[in-house]
Amino acid sequence: MIFHPQQALKALILALFSGFIIRLHHTGEINSFINPQYAAFSQVASIIFLVLFFIQVTRIFLTEEQAVDHQYCNILGCSHDIEDTKPLKNRIGYVMICLPLVTGFFLPYSELGAAEAMNRAICYSSSETNTGHSHETLGTKSDDIMKEMIDQPILSLDHSNFIDYTNAIQTSPELFVGKRINMEGFIFSDKAVANGHPMLARFIVTHCVADAHVTGVVLSSSDKSLEREKGWISVRGIIDVHQLEGQLVPFIHVQQWNSIDEPTEPYVYP
Incomplete structure (x- = not known):
């Protein structure tokens, strides 16, 4: 042999x-x-x-x-x-x-976070959001989701509804003005995005991490320490809108926030 x-x-x-x-x-x-x-x-x-x-x-x-x-x-x-x-x-x-x-x-790997978000596409308005679904499917589904959200006294965003809820808020922000909201994400600050306001964001992974992009909601707070936060936080606040680059952009008036550990599954999937 x-x-x-x-x-x-x-x-x-x-x-x-x-x-x-x-x-x-x-x-x-x-x-x-x-x-x-x-x-x-x-x-x-x-x-x-x-x-x-x-x-x-x-x-x-x-x-x-x-x-x-x-x-x-x-x-x-x-x-x-x-x-x-x-x-x-x-x-x-x-x-x-x-x-x-x-x-x-x-070699160890690390989850995508604020540092990687600097080099990725960022969605903070409905015109920039694309999760790969057909317009017909989105139309029927988004109508049902908006009705569900309007009936809720407090919007609680989690891993299962983050994409649907943020898409609805970005599509028709005026419908949710004054609505209370709870959500979690990482803090992302970029002067080129939302006039330098911090965003509470998460990565959307459509197929794999190579196509991951960031979506979230702009934050407004008098607490300057929020802008210096580098990790994950939980936020409670009220939804409002303001004009940015010719379009309505939703943002959250932060009433309370606290630091949290990064979740086991930090990404959200369409």
């Missing part, structure tokens, strides 16, 4: 990819990278990697005849080593394939 280190390396890479995806699902960290609606696709990918691993294992140890005779090649490829005419190119290829494994297993 002949041991083929290159075939063993390929098997190891396949096993590590499968194990990495399985670990993300087991720990729940997968939700920090993709919309949970697509979790099934990544699970299928881990199974495919695992199947390919078992196929690859059969190529690690071969007889001398199998190692040199092309008649043992099949639709899945050759089990024997072919002369490596471009060793540098192949090594670079292996490095590029292994790079996501090394970073995934050994």
Whole structure:
């Protein structure tokens, strides 16, 4: 029997990819990278990697005849080593394939927050909001949501309704003037946004974190320490509107706020 280190390396890479995806699902960290609606696709990918691993294992140890005779090649490829005419190119290829494994297993990741929001699209009015739904669906759904919100004495925004409620407030802010509201998010301050007023915001992840964008509500408070806050807060206040760049923009008159820990699932999903 002949041991083929290159075939063993390929098997190891396949096993590590499968194990990495399985670990993300087991720990729940997968939700920090993709919309949970697509979790099934990544699970299928881990199974495919695992199947390919078992196929690859059969190529690690071969007889001398199998190692040199092309008649043992099949639709899945050759089990024997072919002369490596471009060793540098192949090594670079292996490095590029292994790079996501090394970073995934050994480098810590952090959730998107205020620092990352500086480089992302920011939505604080209805004309800028886009979550990928059709206009017909949004029209019917938003009407029902607005009726539901108008009937509530206090609007409480959480992980399940954050997008729907903020979209409704941004679409028809005049309907909610004077309405009390409770919501959580991270503080984001940018002089280019809302005349420098801080925003209470969260990231919307439509497909994966690569397409994440920020949405939220502008805050108005006499407490200057609020603008210096860098983490997550919980806010209680009253909705009002003001004119900004030719359009009505909702904002919250902050009555009370306090710092909170970052939630287990900081992102919201359409």
